[in-house]
Amino acid sequence: MRPENLLELGATTQKLTLGCPILDRHLGGGIPCSSITELFSESGCGKTQLCLQLLLSAQLPASAGGLSAASLYLHSEFPFPSRRLNQLSHSFSGSHDPSDNIFVQPLHSAHELFDVLLKLNPLLTNPPSYLPVKLIVIDSIAALFRSEYDNNPADLKRRSSLFFKISCKLKTLAKRFSLAVVVTNQVVDFVESGDGLNGVRIGNLECLVSSGRRVGPALGLSWANCVNSRLFLSRNEEIVGEEGDDGGSGVVSSRTKRQLHVVFAPHLPYSCCEFVIVKEGVFGVDR
Amino acid sequence: MEVSRLPISASQRGKLVSAGYSSLSSLSSISPSHLATELKISENEALEILKAASHGCRLDSFEGSHAIVNGAQTAWEMLQDEDMLTRITTSCTDLDNILGGGISCKEVTEIGGVPGIGKTQLGYLFAILDFCINLELLLLLRGNRNYRIQLAVNVQIPADYGGLGGKAIYIDTEGSFMVERAMQIAEACIKDMLEYDGLLRKDSQTRHLKMQPKELLGNIFYFRICSYTEQIAMINFLEKFVSEHRDVKVVIIDSITLHFRQDFDDMALRTRVLSGMALKLMKLAKTFSLAVVLLNQVTTKYSEGSFHLSLALGDSWSHACTNRVILYWNGNERYAYIDKSPSLRSASAPYSVTAKGIRSLASNSKRIKMM
Structure with missing residues (x-):
């Protein structure tokens, strides 16, 4: 065994741009390669939107923050949003159709995911596209696990054993091929209970609030050990008073405030960035 | 000093050599139980060999430690x-x-x-x-x-x-x-x-x-x-x-x-x-x-x-x-x-x-x- 020389690894870990300079700045350049980044939120907060954007930005050249690479999208939530992908790809200039460099594989169970990972080597070493595959997106990991396992100790033990198997396999692939790996996760409601375990604090935020409810990532503590970085997308309705009318009887409108939070990451402090989802994609907002 | 000159029986000497121990220094950092399993002899016998070896060592270098348990320290x-x-x-x-x-x-x-x-x-x-x-x-x-x-x-x-x-x-x-x-x-x-x-x-x-x-x-x-x-x-x-x-x-x-x-x-x-x-x-x-x-x-x-x-x-x-x-x-x-x-x-x-x-x-x- 030989140690790696840290100086030869480069001054920074390679990053994949999110396709927006403001979001990139909050994440120290983007999604890091050779590790697993988890993106969790309740439904409709923009997880899939961000994932689709990553599939496209991976194809950008290194000068634009991309990886000049193809990507693999493993999805367990149906159907595949090909129409939205097509819409997003219009804002990407390129000589060829970006969809050619996106491989899509549907998944129906957690074991199927593991089997797919075992068979990935040929795709990664000898890609059918002319670009190498450097990004794997799993959307979502929670859907695979939440249906299959019961809430009893035996099942939970089997479940977490599979978590670690999948995570180790993903990390091995990520290291070997310098892949950026992004997995999405759902949320569970936070329930105040006597044993206090439900409230185990993980990461920078004392409580995560989305749609006015207290939530936490699904799949529990053992899965939290399986990812390197964890990002949280929140959505909250914000009351915006109509300007110019101080009487209080003015029209009160509300708007959706979306935020991206760094829950934990080995290289990043806590930060929070507001973003919007528009026709062209997901973009950070400086406020 | 060579193993061949140790004051031990010929069969023990033969076992040591065939197991690859030719010099005394190769015996210096080995435990009796390890040696016993390697040579397929009793632990007491192994201890005897090691004692003889450490004695031999001392003759070689005048300031060897007297303890067979190397590295022992007082509190x-x-x-x-x-x-x-x-x-x-x-x-x-x-x-x-x-x-x-x-x-x-x-x-x-x-x-x-x-x-x-x-x-x-x-x-x-x-x-x-x-x-x-x-x-x-x-x-x-x-x-x-x-x-x-x-x-x-x-x-x-x-x-x-x-x-x-x-x-x-x-x-x-x-x-x-x-x-x-x-x-x-x-x-x-x-x-x-x-x-x-x-x-x-x-x-x-x-x-x-x-x-x-x-x-x-x-x-x-x-x-x-x-x-x-x-x-x-x-x-x-x-x-x-x-x-x-x-x-x-x-x-x-x-x-x-x-x-x-x-x-x-x-x-x-x-x-x-x-x-x-x-x-x-x-x-x-x-x-x-x-x-x-x-x-x-x-x-x-x-x-x-x-x-x-x-x-x-x-x-x-x-x-x-x-x-x-x-x-x-x-x-x-x-x-x-x-x-x-x-x-x-x-x-x-x-x-x-x-x-x-x-x-x-x-x-x-x-x-x-x-x-």
């Missing part, structure tokens, strides 16, 4: 050694205080906590601070002016710090090591050192630190481990590696746990493998006077009808490490708690993770809680 000698021991600072004063000055060399220390609490951050820090092992005393006693002056005399800081420090081995099993973060912390450390350097030698401004963050990173041997087979091999290989790199002063494994939480149906086997690993690490720490830091994850444990948090790898593993530190959240602050230690009292202290690494809380007024 007094051990105490003296312990006083000489260096510690690696955490660069958080509160944490250092409850740890008795920092992470101790010659011992295995386990640090556990929930994801995002700062385990890896501590790991980075040890890897980097290790380099500054002789300066650590200065950092440790920051704030105490008298000591500082005294130390300036005692420590006799050499002109070039660069040649001093120890090196570090960082074994990354989780893939959480980020070069840019290590670089950031290294830069902060150098800045700190320059500051203390200035305080110490106001009169002689001639000597300057010429240390670069790159140099610090160059002193970290980084290994990325992707399976438990690799991890076991790595631990077995460590002794050889460290004996070739004697300047290694800290070994960090981030984390010991990950690969052992999958695929082990035979839990008894897992326990055996893990305790074997722990023994090797302890031996390594002892033999080469280096600090071993193991990072561990937390899990939920079911007992007496309710779930609670505990460090992973089970009860038998909790015997494996000499010291055990648990990191936890208390409201909005991070705390470290000494869960197990043969020489330190249970205590907890707050720390914070900043851009510079691990530091004391900004507003800190005697917040260490002794239990």
Whole structure:
């Protein structure tokens, strides 16, 4: 065994741009390669939107923050949003159709995911596209696990054993091929209970609030050990008073405030960035 | 002296030679039981051979040790050694205080906590601070002016710090090591050192630190481990590696746990493998006077009808490490708690993770809680 020389690894870990300079700045350049980044939120907060954007930005050249690479999208939530992908790809200039460099594989169970990972080597070493595959997106990991396992100790033990198997396999692939790996996760409601375990604090935020409810990532503590970085997308309705009318009887409108939070990451402090989802994609907002 | 000249029976001599022991030096560091199994003889017989060999050795060199048990020490000698021991600072004063000055060399220390609490951050820090092992005393006693002056005399800081420090081995099993973060912390450390350097030698401004963050990173041997087979091999290989790199002063494994939480149906086997690993690490720490830091994850444990948090790898593993530190959240602050230690009292202290690494809380007024 030989140690790696840290100086030869480069001054920074390679990053994949999110396709927006403001979001990139909050994440120290983007999604890091050779590790697993988890993106969790309740439904409709923009997880899939961000994932689709990553599939496209991976194809950008290194000068634009991309990886000049193809990507693999493993999805367990149906159907595949090909129409939205097509819409997003219009804002990407390129000589060829970006969809050619996106491989899509549907998944129906957690074991199927593991089997797919075992068979990935040929795709990664000898890609059918002319670009190498450097990004794997799993959307979502929670859907695979939440249906299959019961809430009893035996099942939970089997479940977490599979978590670690999948995570180790993903990390091995990520290291070997310098892949950026992004997995999405759902949320569970936070329930105040006597044993206090439900409230185990993980990461920078004392409580995560989305749609006015207290939530936490699904799949529990053992899965939290399986990812390197964890990002949280929140959505909250914000009351915006109509300007110019101080009487209080003015029209009160509300708007959706979306935020991206760094829950934990080995290289990043806590930060929070507001973003919007528009026709062209997901973009950070400086406020 | 050759084995052939030892005063032992011809058959024993034959067995020794056919097992590859030709010189006395090859017998010097072997235990009787090991020799017995290798030569397929009784342990008493093996002991006789070793006695004869050590006698022969003494004839060769006039100042051999008389004990057949090599390396035995009296408790007094051990105490003296312990006083000489260096510690690696955490660069958080509160944490250092409850740890008795920092992470101790010659011992295995386990640090556990929930994801995002700062385990890896501590790991980075040890890897980097290790380099500054002789300066650590200065950092440790920051704030105490008298000591500082005294130390300036005692420590006799050499002109070039660069040649001093120890090196570090960082074994990354989780893939959480980020070069840019290590670089950031290294830069902060150098800045700190320059500051203390200035305080110490106001009169002689001639000597300057010429240390670069790159140099610090160059002193970290980084290994990325992707399976438990690799991890076991790595631990077995460590002794050889460290004996070739004697300047290694800290070994960090981030984390010991990950690969052992999958695929082990035979839990008894897992326990055996893990305790074997722990023994090797302890031996390594002892033999080469280096600090071993193991990072561990937390899990939920079911007992007496309710779930609670505990460090992973089970009860038998909790015997494996000499010291055990648990990191936890208390409201909005991070705390470290000494869960197990043969020489330190249970205590907890707050720390914070900043851009510079691990530091004391900004507003800190005697917040260490002794239990």
